[in-house]
Amino acid sequence: MPAIMHQAIAEHAGILLIMAEQQATEGPITPRASDYAQWYQDIIAAAELVDQAPVRGCWILRPNGYGIWEAIQRDLDRRFRRLGVQNAYFPLLIPQSFITREAEHVEGFSPELAVVTHAGGDELEEPLVVRPTSETVIWATLRRWIRSHRDLPLLLNQWANVVRWEKRPRAFLRTTEFLWQEGHTAHATPEDARRFALTMLRTYEDFADQVLCLAPIVGEKPAHERFPGAVATFTLEPMMQDGRALQAGTSHDLGANFARAFDVTYQGEDGASHPVYATSWGVSTRTIGGVLMAHGDDRGAIFPPSVAPTQVAIVPVPGRDEASTRAVEAAAAEAQAQLTAAGHRVAVDNRPGLRPGAKFFHWERRGAPLRLEIGPRDVDANQAVAVTRHDGQKRRVPLSGLVPAVADLLGTVRTELSTRARAFREARTKAVEDRAELEAAVTEGYALARWCERKSCAEEIQAVTRATIRCYPFEWRDDRYLPLPDDPGPCAWCGEPATRRVIIGRAY
């Protein structure tokens, strides 16, 4: 719960309001500019997305928060199926010995493992780990499922929870337990695996851009930032409103590393035995944190229409007499019925004892992208006042043509959020040539800098600037990802020869 100790003075509608200290869910929101971390916590509380759990690092997802995840699931799941991916489910508990099979994998994950040593009243002969990811148990299984080239490609996904013991948890962004999907595929050739990993990256990029409106930078991680056990890791790096990066999804080309560790081979058309090539890819509840940090403002959360728990909030404005009030209520109910039938998530705010203004603020805090006000004057004119959350613009929409008008407005909101995020990121991404420019750039956003590709240099950059190499950025052209053209010159940090530019930024 946020510690709101100040009295916020907010200018609103031309008058100064002094807002008293209040309950977290109803209280003032710390301005983004004065304390970004506190602002983040405040808007989560205001939108009632999570509640505190009894275990540190864990959060309860309240209906609003979980609703966003459900919307993400629906959208991604459709995309996966379109690519021929099938859902399956593998167990939560994994024998500890599995984790140790792939050398880098162990090294990468052992510090974060939760281990079960006792069960059924006895000490276990072999401890079980709570999955931090499922490569090991899946590849132990695929050994039985893959015999012939005809079994490939094998495209699996699972919706699951995983546990990684985190030193410093933050709601959505870094939680001990989190929800995600993890895709795992098996291919006959390294080229097939690479191609699929990139197809998935493109799928994620489209989702992040069109659905979450995050306008991410897309690219490949440098070697030292790869997933433990991968030969290549591809990433989405949207920029948050404080200029920091959030890794919002990854797709890995695992080469034959896991197949080798779990001894998985297939018999080819040539009759010989061949290694199997793998990918894995995931998007987690962390992206919800990204949506909050990318779009929210000082009034609270702003959700892109397709993932908003409530897309349209209808606020009836009572009339002076009972008859007009009843007419307003009827019009609100009718509007809700029509919009719900059209597939929208709609709430009518019928709470008694609250004035319309209080309800306007309420739904703004909760991030509803569109508000419809219906009062006696609107009923007379057969219209509603539509207010878009992200820019506060008011429009009149006809009650007779409400469904197409709302669909149109929600589409406009989506486009504008996406455009706004892209413009923000582009304005705060600077090509830099030397240390001074790099240091300045990462305090505002991303630096596009030549880098010598040495880990030690990256570590020095991080030690001094707190920024990390986010990725080698890609461009989507002619239906495929292309790295930036080589651009030889001195490394922006150490001056040694470099051939490529990377995105450098501070990250969550």
Add this chain to the structure above:
RNA sequence: CGGGGAGUAGCUCAGCCCGGUAGAGCACCACGUUUGGGACGUGGGGGUCGGAGGUUCAAGUCCUCUCUCCCCGACCA
């Protein structure tokens, strides 16, 4: 794991220095008047003061120990 804070009503806090019947604002419940950008009146409910031990006639307050949470850094989807 290092460095800082903080634990008293659902929330934000006061009370502690100087021990003496548990407080405020907001929230919540009821009724009434209101209602186009955060309404008001009247009445009401709500607490083993994070936990354990100690000092004392008496502990929210003093002493000792302990637990938890938050913020800042190193590890991470």
